Amino acid sequence: MLGRDFYDRVVNLQMKHGKPGSRVCNSIQTNGLLIDDPLARLFARYNFLVGVSLDGPAPIHDTYRVSRSGRGSYNEVLKGIACLKRNAVAVNILTLVTAANVNRGREVFRFLCDRGFYYQQYIECVEWDQSGRPKPFSINGEEWGYFLCEIFDEWLKTDIYRVSVRLFDAILGLLLNGPAQVCTLGRECRSYRVVEANGDIYPCDFFVTDAFKTGNIVTGDWGDAWESPVSDRFSQQKSRWHSDCDQCRYNFLCAGDCLKNRGYSPANPGSKSRLCRGWQIFFDHALPGLQEIAATVIKKGEIKNGSINGSKPTEIY
Numbered sequence: 071m072l073g074r075d076f077y078d079r080v081v082n083l084q085m086k087h088g089k090p091g092s093r094v095c096n097s098i099q100t101n102g103l104l105i106d107d108p109l110a111r112l113f114a115r116y117n118f119l120v121g122v123s124l125d126g127p128a129p130i131h132d133t134y135r136v137s138r139s140g141r142g143s144y145n146e147v148l149k150g151i152a153c154l155k156r157n158a159v160a161v162n163i164l165t166l167v168t169a170a171n172v173n174r175g176r177e178v179f180r181f182l183c184d185r186g187f188y189y190q191q192y193i194e195c196v197e198w199d200q201s202g203r204p205k206p207f208s209i210n211g212e213e214w215g216y217f218l219c220e221i222f223d224e225w226l227k228t229d230i231y232r233v234s235v236r237l238f239d240a241i242l243g244l245l246l247n248g249p250a251q252v253c254t255l256g257r258e259c260r261s262y263r264v265v266e267a268n269g270d271i272y273p274c275d276f277f278v279t280d281a282f283k284t285g286n287i288v289t290g291d292w293g294d295a296w297e298s299p300v301s302d303r304f305s306q307q308k309s310r311w312h313s314d315c316d317q318c319r320y321n322f323l324c325a326g327d328c329l330k331n332r333g334y335s336p337a338n339p340g341s342k343s344r345l346c347r348g349w350q351i352f353f354d355h356a357l358p359g360l361q362e363i364a365a366t367v368i369k370k371g372e373i374k375n376g377s378i379n380g381s382k383p384t385e386i387y
Contacts, residue, residue: 074109081116097121099164101135102150103143110157121162121191122151126171126178133170134207162189162236169195169206172213175220183228191236192221196331196344204344211344215351222356230363238360244323245364254328260305263296271295273304276330307334312342320353 084094097119113120124147125131132142154161163182165171171178182190194214197205204210209217218237225235240252250256264272269288272278282304285295295301311326326332327343334341343349 073104074112077109077112077118081112095119099123100150101143102147102154105150105153107153107157110153110159113154113159114157117160119160119162120154121164122147122154123164123166124148124151124182124187125165125168126174127181130171130174130178134166134168161187162191163187164191164193167192167194167209167214167217169209172209172217175217176224179221179224179228183224183233188232189234189236192218194331194345198333202333209345211347211349212351213348214345215348215355218348218352219355222352222359226359238356241323241360242364242367245361246367254331255323255325257309257325258305259308259329260301273301274329276328277304281336303336307339310339312340312346314342314346318350320349320357323353323357324349 080096084096088094096116099121100123102122102124112118123135125133125135128142128144131144131147135143135147137143151161165178165182179190194209196208198208199205221235222238225233225238230238237252240250240255243249243251244255250261253259253261259274262274263284264275264278265287266272266278269286270283271285271287271292272282273284274282282300284298284301285291287295307329308325311321312332315321315326324343327345327349331343331345332338332341333344
């Protein structure tokens with residue numbers, strides 16, 4: 071967390087340099103540990119959307135989210151969320167799906183709903199070591215698929231108009247002929263950029279290495295960085311998927327999955343996603359229900375702000 075002075079300066083610069091009539095939407099992702107009332111009041115005043123990382127009940131969350139001393143952060147995270155809510159800040163929950171919670175999808179979903187966290191985002195943990203092997207806390211395809219199936223079944227039973235699961239909203243958006251609100255569902259990797267503290271620009275936060283640097287916002291031009299040859303090549307790799315994807319009936323939804331989940335490098339752009347089998351399991355189970363919901367939404371005209379429940383799509387990953 072960069073502190074209140076930083077965000078105060080950001081907002082002042084936006085108001086100073088923004089063109090008349092322009093609209094700026096700010097969102098941040100935080101572990102919630104350093105949230106206090108002055109900062110929360112600033113977020114509320116300028117309508118920040120705050121994503122807070124919470125992986126489930128304390129025994130799950132504290133498995134990996136610990137301090138340097140090894141102490142779990144669960145209680146401090148809940149205090150940060152309470153501070154945000156006390157100051158009327160819009161809060162979404164981001165849950166990282168790891169080896170600690172991937173087999174407890176139903177429990178995690180119910181835990182979040184029971185505490186009034188109705189805007190949820192689930193991110194798959196797939197990380198590779200230097201030898202190209204998945205790290206111990208990573209999940210595999212089947213685990214991911216069955217986790218999503220559990221979440222989907224609970225979502226259907228709970229209230230699809232009250233609880234927003236970002237992935238489900240994004241799939242519904244595609245079924246309704248909308249844009250891919252989640253970058254992993256798109257056919258190009260060109261939906262956002264990462265700017266480091268020194269101004270270096272990269273096409274994705276999973277690929278912040280010299281090979282993928284597209285420019286520098288301090289010494290160069292933003293437009294040149296956005297349209298650079300490195301950026302173009304990286305963007306195009308998304309649709310250069312594994313040959314099996316050409317025959318997959320779900321390719322129109324996942325487009326070969328995230329490059330990170332493929333273990334992508336320029337030397338192997340067409341490798342298959344580690345989660346491929348999981349996506350197939352999930353779509354086999356959930357797509358008929360999602361298509362039925364989409365048909366109902368079209369019939370009743372219930373789509374709002376890109377979501378059936380009117381929530382704002384987050385810009386956090």
